[in-house]
Amino acid sequence: MESETTETIIRATGRSLCEYGYADLTMQRIAEASSVTTAAIHYHFDTKEELLDAFLDDLIDRFERQVDCEAADPRDRLAGFLDAVFDSEPDDEFPIALMELKAQAPFHNTYRERFRELDAALRGVVQDAVEAGIEAGHFDAVDTAEVARTVSTMINGSHVRMVALGEDPDETRRVVEDYLEAQLGWSPEGAA
Amino acid sequence: MESETTETIIRATGRSLCEYGYADLTMQRIAEASSVTTAAIHYHFDTKEELLDAFLDDLIDRFERQVDCEAADPRDRLAGFLDAVFDSEPDDEFPIALMELKAQAPFHNTYRERFRELDAALRGVVQDAVEAGIEAGHFDAVDTAEVARTVSTMINGSHVRMVALGEDPDETRRVVEDYLEAQLGWSPEGAA
DNA sequence: CACAACTTACTGACTAGTTAGTAAATGGGC
DNA sequence: GCCCATTTACTAACTAGTCAGTAAGTTGTG
Numbered sequence: 001m002e003s004e005t006t007e008t009i010i011r012a013t014g015r016s017l018c019e020y021g022y023a024d025l026t027m028q029r030i031a032e033a034s035s036v037t038t039a040a041i042h043y044h045f046d047t048k049e050e051l052l053d054a055f056l057d058d059l060i061d062r063f064e065r066q067v068d069c070e071a072a073d074p075r076d077r078l079a080g081f082l083d084a085v086f087d088s089e090p091d092d093e094f095p096i097a098l099m100e101l102k103a104q105a106p107f108h109n110t111y112r113e114r115f116r117e118l119d120a121a122l123r124g125v126v127q128d129a130v131e132a133g134i135e136a137g138h139f140d141a142v143d144t145a146e147v148a149r150t151v152s153t154m155i156n157g158s159h160v161r162m163v164a165l166g167e168d169p170d171e172t173r174r175v176v177e178d179y180l181e182a183q184l185g186w187s188p189e190g191a192a
Numbered sequence: 193m194e195s196e197t198t199e200t201i202i203r204a205t206g207r208s209l210c211e212y213g214y215a216d217l218t219m220q221r222i223a224e225a226s227s228v229t230t231a232a233i234h235y236h237f238d239t240k241e242e243l244l245d246a247f248l249d250d251l252i253d254r255f256e257r258q259v260d261c262e263a264a265d266p267r268d269r270l271a272g273f274l275d276a277v278f279d280s281e282p283d284d285e286f287p288i289a290l291m292e293l294k295a296q297a298p299f300h301n302t303y304r305e306r307f308r309e310l311d312a313a314l315r316g317v318v319q320d321a322v323e324a325g326i327e328a329g330h331f332d333a334v335d336t337a338e339v340a341r342t343v344s345t346m347i348n349g350s351h352v353r354m355v356a357l358g359e360d361p362d363e364t365r366r367v368v369e370d371y372l373e374a375q376l377g378w379s380p381e382g383a384a
Numbered sequence: 385c386a387c388a389a390c391t392t393a394c395t396g397a398c399t400a401g402t403t404a405g406t407a408a409a410t411g412g413g414c
Numbered sequence: 415g416c417c418c419a420t421t422t423a424c425t426a427a428c429t430a431g432t433c434a435g436t437a438a439g440t441t442g443t444g
Binding site: 026027 | 402403407
Binding site for chain 2: 020021022023024096099100102103104105106107112115116119146149150152153154155156157158159160161163164165166172175178179182
């Protein structure tokens with residue numbers, strides 16, 4: 001389904017998005033970043049919008065796969081989740097690219113829908129892990145939906161702070177960990 | 193210092209920013225929204241960048257003034273703070289406009305600096321109110337800097353959720369209130 | 385007061401450059 | 415020889431910013 005070139009273009013879109021931002025993202029820059037011409041991009045994607053839809057699809061897919069670690073122990077699952085969310089690898093395009101597109105959501109309903117799905121998925125991962133942890137007696141009993149919503153809100157906040165303020169991911173991660181510790185009576189520190 | 197016209201243009205910039213988003217914000221659209229020509233805008237602001245700097249200045253100024261309510265009782269001050277942050281008036285351009293510019297922060301150091309200042313101010317308001325509330329015996333003793341940081345992170349998160357997901361401000365406000373209640377042993381519900 | 389010199393605030397018309405997208409020509413593998 | 419993938423060359427629309435001109439003040443001077 002997905003050719004070599006389309007993937008190259010999609011990756012180049014991500015790099016360009018991080019380098020120039022959504023406002024200054026042009027087909028020309030994406031073309032340069034992917035070493036093809038703009039006409040070649042238009043051969044694979046009819047419009048810029050279609051390309052960005054494909055990019056967001058890919059971005060969210062990769063993110064969801066990364067976040068949903070399959071550890072059996074709910075404590076490891078929760079710790080793995082935090083790792084996936086906060087571990088910024090050197091070439092990491094997730095935070096900035098995600099932010100750029102989130103800011104477009106009010107003007108682009110397809111983006112908004114996808115972010116809603118992503119949010120539901122994220123909350124689901126947290127809620128399931130917390131539920132399992134409570135059942136197994138590892139965590140204190142809490143309103144799992146509420147905890148998941150709060151964690152998700154905090155992660156959104158951390159994300160903005162990383163991108164907009166340039167705050168250290170570790171700094172911002174601690175906020176979430178402290179909250180979980182206070183709520184669940186368990187610290188994810190050092191796990192997974 | 194600030195003429196009638198410059199203020200009109202700055203307000204029009206805000207409206208245009210919310211209507212079209214940063215990426216599609218043009219001098220022409222701002223001109224239409226302010227009923228002057230683009231040349232008139234350039235008379236008052238040499239470049240688009242200069243105009244947007246002035247707009248952000250104004251936006252942050254208004255926000256800081258709105259947020260720092262002067263109630264004597266720290267409980268009222270905290271409740272007033274939440275009202276200021278979460279009460280979206282009908283013509284409210286704060287959330288979207290702020291978000292649009294926050295997403296530009298990675299590419300625009302002057303924006304980033306201003307958002308850092310705003311964040312410090314926000315945290316200061318919360319920390320001072322919490323400190324005063326503890327001293328007066330209204331709140332449980334907590335690490336005030338930590339609470340302020342967490343509240344600020346949650347507000348950032350709520351803000352994203354409002355703008356990107358279209359989530360109800362009340363929904364998202366509850367998360368912060370529940371956290372404060374759990375930490376301080378005091379509920380801001382119904383106050384101020 | 386009167387009148388010239390100057391400034392402020394603005395318009396309409398323009399420019400040079402950039403944008404997304406198109407059409408026709410070209411190459412490479414089966 | 416045919417078709418998929420790609421390039422070169424192009425266009426029409428839009429971009430920020432400039433420029434010359436102008437009407438309405440403002441100021442200085444006798």
